[in-house]
Amino acid sequence: MPEILIQYEAQILGAIGETFVMVAVSILAAVLLGLPVGTILYLCRKGQILENRFVFSALNLIVNIIRSFPFLLLVVFLIPFTRLVIGTAIGTAAATVPLSIIAIAHYSRLVEQSLLDVPKGVMEAAISMGASVREIIFKFLYVDARSGLVLGLTTSIISFISYSTIMGVVGGGGIGDFAIRYGYQRFETELMMYMIVIMVILVQLIQFTGTTIARIIDKR
Template identity: 80%
Template sequence: MPDIIVQYQTEIWQSIEETFVMVGFSILAAIILGLPVGTFLFLCRKGQLLENRVVFSILNLFVNIVRSFPFLLFVVFLIPFTRLIVGTAIGTMAATIPLSIMAIAYYSRLVEQALLDVPKGVIEAATAMGASILEIIYKFILVEARAGLVLGLTTSTISFISYSTIMGVVGGGGIGDFAIRYGYQRFETELMIYMIIIMLVFVQIIQFTGATIARKIDKR
């Protein structure tokens, strides 16, 4: 290993752990809340099973507002809310709050787009067979769109890694923050390059894994 990596190996491992924590919470938020929000966005659209203009408008407005925020300003804007939830606005756990909210909005839009690709004939066939709303959602729509949902989550995860590099502004740490503080600000260009390579490797692994899983479960 290069000497510069050996010199900072403790800090590097800590930054990797911080990135995993932030991105991990974001992925959980995206799956637990982003998936239902995106599903309701689809179901409440005009002409869909649960057509409801009010619900769709509210959810659509939430997603649009959150996604249109420059992320750095969004983090600062949420400081009072973050302090209310976790008791502090500084640290890795505090950084997970704005990142998770952004993850919910980001993934829900990709979920909606994936579900819109489901052929209407699938829903019509399920309705003709007498399936309930829940059965249509879980046994037909989500199953048919599963490859797109996985690809959407893959894309989202890569974006969450990118967003996590900004979290140094609230002391969130992570690989990106380490590269800036120890590499750029201390003029350790070699160290910064190594950290960029680490992030590139992570992104490639995630992209390859997500694409492989999506290809295997896509039965179309």
């Protein structure tokens, strides 16, 4: 192992741990809330089984507003809300709040797009068999769109890692923050390059895993 990595080993491991915490919470928020929001957006669209112009327009507007915010400005804008929810606006726990919000908006749009790719015949077949809304969602839509949902989540996770590098602005830590503070600001270019390599390897592993899983479960 290079000497400089040995020198900062404890700090690097801590930074990796902080990144994993932030990304893990974001993934949880995306799956538990982003998936339902994206599904509602799809079902409430014009011509769908739960068509509701008001619900669709309201959710669509909220998602668009959140996704249009430059992430750094969103983090700063949410400081009062973060302090209300967490009790502090500084630290890794506080950093998970804006990350979770952007995760929900980001993944919900990808879920909607994946469901729009489901052939209309699938919905027609489900309705003709008398399936309930719950059965249509879990036994038809999600099953047919599962590959796209996994690929969407993979893309989202990579985006979450990218967003997490900004969280040093609120003391969130992480690999990106470590690279800036210990590599760039201290003129340790070699250390900064090693951090970039770690990020690249991490992203490649996630992309390979997600693509492989999507390919295996795609039975179309």
